[in-house]
Amino acid sequence: MTRKLLKGGRVIDPSSQRDGVFDVLIDGGTIAAIGDDLSATAGTAEIIDCRGKLVLPGLIDTHAHVYEGVTGRFGLNADMCGVHSGVTTLVDQGGPSCITLPGFRQYVAQPSHTRVLAFLSAYLVGGLEGHYYPELYRPECLDVDATVKSARSNLDLVRGLKAHAEIGGFARWGVDVMRIATRIGREAQLPVYIHFGQLWPKPEDGALAVNPDSIFNQVVEMLKPGDILAHPFSRHPGGFVELDGKLHPLVPEAIARGLKIDVGHGSHFSFQTARIVLDAGVMPDTLGADMHGYNTSVPPPPGTPDFHPDEEDHMFKGKSRFGLVSAMTSMLALGLPLEHVVAMVTRNAAQMIGMEGELGVLKVGGVADVSVLEDARGRWVMRDNEGTEVVTDRWLSPSFCLRAGQRFDAQSPILPLAQAA
Template sequence: MTFQDDSSPLLIAGAKPVGFGRGVPQEATDILIGGDGRIAAVGHSLQAPDGARRIDAKGAYVSPGWVDLHAHVWHGGTDISIKPQVCGIERGVTTIVDAGSAGEANFHGFREYIIEPARERIKAFLNIGSIGLVACNRVSELIDMRSIDIDRTIACVEANRDIIIGIKVRASGVIVGAWGITPVKIAKKVAKILKLPLMVHVGEPPPVFDEVLEILGPGDVVTHCFNGKAAANIMEDEDLFQLAQRCANDGIRLDVGHGGASFSFKVAELAVQRGLLPFSISTDLHARSLDNPVWDMGTTMSKLLSVGMPFEAVIDASTRAPMEVIGLPTENLLSPGTRAEFTVFEVNDSDLSIVDSMGYNAHLPRLIEPIWTILGHEAVKASRYVPPRKSALESSACPHCGWINAR
């Protein structure tokens, strides 16, 4: 059942608010949304007007709409992007942030053919490389200085500030080769000129993770913060871990960015145990990570829950924290007069075994599963993504420690 075009009032009955900030009671409540898509009332035993639609949440949770801070949805414009609807509203995600699929040379097509027609809100980090991820790792967007046009990049941002919310640079050896840290320095300079945050993909060196952190400042984003790559993960080097912790305390935002090669259960678990939580949870969904190992936002959130991240922190890192990065309002999201934008979801017991980007397996004892997405007066039935076939990488977790090598 999906209520899309009906503009009659909508009553969400018996949902438990979470992730709305201080002062919002967490016991089950009713939310009445008017035909104009704005919250009309919040309280217990609300009476719906005649002709109103009704969703009985039956004690499920309701949060601000989920925000995926790192995905790739320039479908048809790059060789790795997926369609927004695959990872958007039908998965509980109301806002998708594309992390550098487009550069200045092809952003106009991304905007016209993908962003503007989408039902989801789509924002973007603009790739510092002019061609973006047209052929991803097959043709690097950062071969040398000819790959970057600073003047055109600045002009592209100025013409699209309603959508472009930052600059993206991939800082790993397979992209920059011997160019090392230089593209990060250029991207940071451009971001400073534009007064926008910089998102940096970290991976195998060069450059090394430490070099990247030393360039960044408050408000910038490090994505793939829990990657398990040799010479690039924060748990194999105590000095790097301490540096990452200081940077996080100083306002540099650590983003999960799961992806096909950039999330390790072990790294995440050890970091969380030591008190280093990610600022934001994101999927890095693309054509090569969708069916393995990521699937969707809810499953990614469940993975962080499974390694010990507190439930409320998981929800905040999937809603208000990324909303802050992209400049969306984060207060009074459940107040009368505010446009409704929610994800209704359940947290269910689970025996699902699933893999990380390194091919290691873990058991998810609890699974976060979206059931409705609310956008204004629209209510769309939501669910987790189901891969087309059971992955060969799926297997049972070790009953003693939960970790096995599934490769």
């Protein structure tokens, strides 16, 4: 592997509080030097012109669905969402379970060029077809001991647990499933990532009466510091914003108790909801793209279901093109500072997975995971899943990334095309 000199880009690394124009010298899979002008010490290194570009620690997508094949249409190809989209690390959210984790390791994590980690599903069946069959997720379909054992025996791969708190589940089983899932998190001593918003339709018959505004506080009471609340910008009821259009009053208390907030972008994202949450002073910690086979333009595998609630709710009917970097652009369009957006997908994401100082940082002697982004100025239109349009004057797009020093150009077929305003 040749030496590479990333020349003259704007290096932003929140972990080291570095923000300026620097050179980055890569030697094999390691960062050899970071400095103002390293040309004299680069020797025969390949020089890569990064002027006008952002040079960032390798991006970490905290919400991926990449158990390709096993989860049916739901799981996408890891490298398509990862290195070929400018992202060096993916965290699969709830695809593998204690039963299917060995297959996830052998057929996804090990062969992928992208670093792939997982938040293990609290449910025995994992993320089959994106939880298309809700009866597989009832309380009897969780096993505390088996899931804790699996997680603790695979800590190189498993960085947390995934569970769901939404109207469809609460209408069927009340708090039982969530109580078991949070017990798994405590016994495994790992963070639990909680999905809020719509997942399953509410059952028509025999359902418990559920007030969506009561879900958030019931779930928060079960959680421990470091657990993660997902989809703060979802337009669906049962999460951060109440039916009256105001921030749930317990959100500030949840933050004060040490809970973290992840923007699982995907089919849940609403500019209007985001405005409510941000204007109330709530700033999310991390950002995941939440791409899967029912909200992207990827052709479905033959024989998988034609319909999925997530696709039905998605105004583009599965025809979207997006990724983590375009999700970053949407955060900028909402007015979040670039420095915070970069922290969401680098330092903060590394903290979430317990790998701070190892990932999400550019440091001499550290792994050469680097993401290089184009940073264009102009006027472009962004649309959310409600059809709301927002005009942004800044558009980020991936150029290439280095994963342990190996270069991968951003050529994923699901990368979005900027639409001029």
